[in-house]
Amino acid sequence: MAREHLVIVGNGPAADEAAPFLRKGVPDARITIIGREVVSYYRPDLLPDFVAGKIAEEDLWVNPLQFYKERDIKLRLGQNVVSVDFSKMELALEHKEVVRFDGMIIATGGKHRIPEPLARFRELVLTLKTVADAKVWIEKLTRVESVLVIGCDLTSVVFTKAILSLGKQVTFFFDPSSPHLFGRSESIREQLAHKMSDLGAEVVDCSKIAKLVQTREDLIEVTTEAGQFRAGAVGAFFGMVPDVKFLTGSGLHIERGILVDEYLQTNFKRIYAAGDCAQVYHPELCDYWVSIGYSNARELGRIAALNLAGEEVQTEAPLSSIFKIDGRPINTSWWMEA
């Protein structure tokens, strides 16, 4: 008799945490992780330090490949799921391979949101989500002396510090009208602006960017309402949106992320979602919330695995992990995909 096949789509913190718990809960199952990146699981929160040269690439890796081998967890790296048919319990990979499964945890995380009007200049703007992104930055920073950081999410702050530590000039575009995390609170915004200035960044209030033009290989001219700026590289940091586009038309209930109940189960039996791609119903908010952050993702990954293995564990996301601003818990999933 064929072994039950449990698939984890994604290879971030939630997926990586889910896999060993799944193995423990379903010892006889065939377990496969399918990840789009060609590298195995790493600490995404350490990428700014990697860009800054504070840690080596090998310090990013969490588990050696042997870890998965020993647990009979199959890693399919560099493979991209393009569609899922939940009625047949089959997924299709980009290279036209069809994989059958008996249960699934979707843990694809988030992807960078590039809002208009920046989306038109996508080619000129760098982000920092993956090791590959980090390597692009590392290579770029060998050739440029100044960086323009647009947006104000968590990564932008850490990244700015990292770039400053390299002795680069940083102009930090602070968008007061931004609807995302720091933009919501005047006091946080001010504190952040001071902090950035203290560190050596030039902080500019700027909400409208009209144009980005590459004038030289190592020079981009940025036209804004606040004037013209020049930088060697431009980074955009506007937070993440759930990476679930490949599930469009699958019948899965999706709002911004995949809608799951407090057990992280989707509207399909034995299909769970965890981490940044999931919108988890939370009784206190009486709403769905999207987790952000490394620890939250791992916790949700663990719960999804336990439940797929047959347990009934409810999510208990501590409110401290949902950002509170001005004393109010904030649902961080209000933006729509660009």
Added chain:
Amino acid sequence: MLRVDVTVEVCGTAGDGTIAAGGLLNQAMSESGFSVLGFDSYPAEIRGFGRCVTRSRIGDRDISALEDTANVLISLDDSQSRARIPFLAPNAAVFFDSNPPTYIQEEDSLTSLLEPGTVLCGLPIADLATEASGSARGRNLTALGGFAGAFGLDPAPFRKVITRKFEAKGAQVLDANLRCFEAGYDFGREQLSDRVPEIFGPRNITEGPERVMLSGNLAIGRAAIDAGLKLYFGYPITPATPIMEYLAAKLPEQGGQVVQMEDEIASIAAVLGSYYAGSISMTATSGPGFALMTELIGLGVMAEIPAVILNAQRGGPSTGLPTKTEQSDLHAAVFGGPGDSPRIVIAPTNVEECYHFTMKSFRIAEKYQTPVIVLTDFFLDNRVENLPMPKAGEEEKAHDNLYPSESDKGNYKRYAATDSGISPRSIPGTEGFQYTATGLEHTEEGIPDYSADNHMLMSAKRHRKIQAALADLPAPEVISPDGALDVGVISWGSTFGSVLEAVHTAHEHGMKVGAMKITSLFPYHEDLIRAFMNRCDEILIPELNFGGQLADLIGRLHGKDVIRMNRATGVPIAPSLILKEIETLVMEGGK
């Protein structure tokens, strides 16, 4: 350590253009200045199905062996390539068609079986080829282009070798193939180059003599022509057939002829007849054909007629493994004849030696008036190396027949029992120097004689002659530091390349290890071999046969049992395997 040391496999089904792609890769890398050692593996069946694999090891220093794992797999047929997965090195890059014509199930997929850490380099091979040329026939070149682009290789040498291969087929064919390559190259450069490291550092190609890609078989064919070959008699058999094909094309240009005989018995008979009549000739065969020649080789020994016989070894016995390599005919070559029939057996270890030893075999056969067996093997015959074109000096080419002196006229003893055992040999029909050549035991004059004294006299003469040949046969070569050694590795044939690399690596690791290459397998340089053995605590003999045939032959010269490393796997022994064995022996010796 090699700075660039990449093993690339191309795998597909017969008809996919796998061997062509591998050949072009070898040539392009050679043109780029890299050292290349390539080897093809294909099914024994003629065409239409079966797995084809080319393996190319590419480095920026000289390479003498193949490793048993590949760093890159270019798949032209995933159903065939799946069998190559166990032979992939950790973190290997796999190039495959990312948009096959139909959806495939997981159980039939190449990517479903790859180990974690394998770098997937999918490219729409058939789509790109079709878009570029209107047909998917150039898929092999598109895949090759994808590889070259991803690794940042200079496309110019690839264009050059593709042009060289296809220009004779017309501009349209050439253009289509070039476009297929370019399509793959651009895709690889743009989409895949961030996944694999760039390959840097080819040798300065302006340094040293120009290098050519040469297989062992081709080197043998060239050597035969350079030696003045007049007649080739043979019957096709893998892996020796390319020698016959080459000579069929080239020998007539030199005034010679190739004759396809009805079988191997006829082939060796014709060679003996030709030599008897004074014309230089040869034959090439493999194990099954060599077995058929046994009786007539005995005739050559008894009648003291020169012959050059090339035995390209393959997996045996019987039909065995026609397209796999093995070193299991050593005993057949040295001992494989009824009666006391000593013969000369030599074995080259690389392509350059294939040339020089073939050349030498003609001279030795003529000088010592006896069959000379050149033992190669499938791996050596079919592998290609890029090396300066071997060329024999005039001295190497010189013929060495001992003709009778005029004073012997009328009193000629064709089989005179001289001190060296070599008797003057006249050309039949020369007035005053006629003699009878027979397979019967005979007197010094060639008259049949079965008396005890005569048989002893003539047997001793024939053995004496063979032992005397040692003076003209290549002595064993030793690669080692001075003084006592923990391990000495003795090897012959193509396996020596792997031994050499393993021993070099062992030296880099500070081990007291030496290597000895034996190319004269009979007679052999007993004193030199024993002297080397005496310096070594342990003697390791890796061989591609099941029982350890060289170990049987020379093992008695060591003060204690030699350690056999026998492999009958049909594939070359990787240097890493030999190194592992050396390390174990060194560690055990240190306890």
